[in-house]
Amino acid sequence: EAVVSTQSTGEEEAALAILDDVILDSKKETTLERRNHLQVGLSGKRAVSFSEKKEVIPPAPQTSPPQSDEEESPTVGGFAFTMQREDAKEAQILIQQEFIKTMVARYLNISIKDTDESLKDGVILCQLLNEMRKNAVRIINMPQGEEKLSTIKATKNLTAFQKFTSMYLKGDCCTLAEIQQGELTPIYETLKKLSERFPLQSDA
Numbered sequence: 103e104a105v106v107s108t109q110s111t112g113e114e115e116a117a118l119a120i121l122d123d124v125i126l127d128s129k130k131e132t133t134l135e136r137r138n139h140l141q142v143g144l145s146g147k148r149a150v151s152f153s154e155k156k157e158v159i160p161p162a163p164q165t166s167p168p169q170s171d172e173e174e175s176p177t178v179g180g181f182a183f184t185m186q187r188e189d190a191k192e193a194q195i196l197i198q199q200e201f202i203k204t205m206v207a208r209y210l211n212i213s214i215k216d217t218d219e220s221l222k223d224g225v226i227l228c229q230l231l232n233e234m235r236k237n238a239v240r241i242i243n244m245p246q247g248e249e250k251l252s253t254i255k256a257t258k259n260l261t262a263f264q265k266f267t268s269m270y271l272k273g274d275c276c277t278l279a280e281i282q283q284g285e286l287t288p289i290y291e292t293l294k295k296l297s298e299r300f301p302l303q304s305d306a
Contacts (some may be wrong), residue, residue: 209229210229222282225243225245228258228263229242230293234300239259264277264287270299275288276292
């Protein structure tokens, strides 16, 4: 009986050892499976995260807020400044026209309405020169009646005026083209210089 008990005890111990090995292997396998599942899960999360990053829509660009009245004020100010500049230019033209009209009235005792049209044929300009300096222009081409002076004769008058002023003002005078195009400022400056150089006897 003692032998039988010993053998059974040995068998039991062997069976228990085999069972322990099985349990241990099972635990290892379970641990490996869990680890593999965990890695797969992590890799899946990474893949999902990577795919999500690919599909992420970039945020829309921020639009600038509407400008306030203070930001628009430079534009308004610029417009106002432009208007002031235009007004100043118009005022300067009126001053120049008034000077020429006054000069013609004082030297020639005649009145003119439109300075541009009145000076284009050179008649009044040559007459002014003759009043300032006797026989400055010997021949002045005059229109017949109400007909306008021909271009050729008007050009001769303007050439004579420009030649005289260029000689006495040393080239600092209006050009023939400026007179023909009706550019008021150079004509005004030339007449102003002539009036200072050849004033009326009553002004001298």
